[in-house]
Amino acid sequence: MRLLTLLITLLSFLLHTLATPLPPSPAFPPDTERYPIDRHSLLLHFMTDTTGLENLYPNGWPEWAKFDSRLQFTILMQEGRWQCAAEWTPGVLPGEGVFLPCALRQDGGKGTGVEKREGLSAIEGRGIIEDKTEVQFTLRRWYGLGVRRPEISVMLGIRRNVTLDDESHEIWYGERPLYSSQSGPMFCTLGPPLDGMRCSDLDGPLAINSTRVGGG
Ligand SMILES: *[C@@H]1O[C@H](CO)[C@@H](O)[C@H](O)[C@H]1NC(C)=O
Ligand SMILES: *[C@@H]1O[C@H](CO)[C@@H](O)[C@H](O)[C@H]1NC(C)=O
Numbered sequence: 001m002r003l004l005t006l007l008i009t010l011l012s013f014l015l016h017t018l019a020t021p022l023p024p025s026p027a028f029p030p031d032t033e034r035y036p037i038d039r040h041s042l043l044l045h046f047m048t049d050t051t052g053l054e055n056l057y058p059n060g061w062p063e064w065a066k067f068d069s070r071l072q073f074t075i076l077m078q079e080g081r082w083q084c085a086a087e088w089t090p091g092v093l094p095g096e097g098v099f100l101p102c103a104l105r106q107d108g109g110k111g112t113g114v115e116k117r118e119g120l121s122a123i124e125g126r127g128i129i130e131d132k133t134e135v136q137f138t139l140r141r142w143y144g145l146g147v148r149r150p151e152i153s154v155m156l157g158i159r160r161n162v163t164l165d166d167e168s169h170e171i172w173y174g175e176r177p178l179y180s181s182q183s184g185p186m187f188c189t190l191g192p193p194l195d196g197m198r199c200s201d202l203d204g205p206l207a208i209n210s211t212r213v214g215g216g
Contacts, residue, residue: 174210
């Protein structure tokens with residue numbers, strides 16, 4: 001009898017649990033923007049330690065074949081796609097606290113479909129003066145997976161300085177690490193001899209979450 005009571009109690013508890021609706025998934029905080037990076041737009045290219053032609057060049061890279069490290073990507077915001085690119089001396093990032101400009105693509109790079117699917121914008125719907133809005137990016141070393149070559153372990157920061165219709169400014173900032181591992185977000189392949197390493201974004205959403213950090 002007691003066992004039956006216990007079973008009934010257990011059953012009603014289970015039924016109750018099942019009937020209780022799941023809590024709604026947490027909404028984005030209102031002061032959040034999310035900027036998707038265009039799929040496969042990210043390219044990181046840098047010199048590897050070895051050339052791939054050790055017999056021919058036992059002392060490493062010949063001068064004529066050396067090249068600077070390069071990162072490029074396009075990132076989607078309300079006003080369209082921003083093209084960002086930087087080159088720097090191998091093994092040395094552009095400099096902590098240095099912000100590099102991104103350029104708004106003039107070739108009709110707007111993609112409302114992507115915005116609706118992946119983007120999130122606290123600014124959307126408010127008027128923006130596009131030619132007074134600036135986007136910049138910064139790179140700093142990231143040690144989340146230990147000490148690695150700077151190129152494949154960086155924190156990418158995006159700063160957006162929005163000028164609104166009333167001429168007020170809002171500064172938004174967000175960052176995310178870029179590294180290469182089995183689960184991404186970057187996938188790197190060794191090129192032919194003297195081509196170094198090329199990394200791109202794996203399939204899957206690669207986005208930067210951003211919050212308002214200032215303005216007036
Ligand atoms: C934001 O942009 C405006 C207009 O170009 C400029 O006057 C202001 O100094 C910028 N602010 C920052 C923090 O970059
Ligand atoms: C951005 O925010 C979304 C929603 O909160 C979260 O799922 C995602 O992991 C965040 N991405 C990064 C790179 O922080």
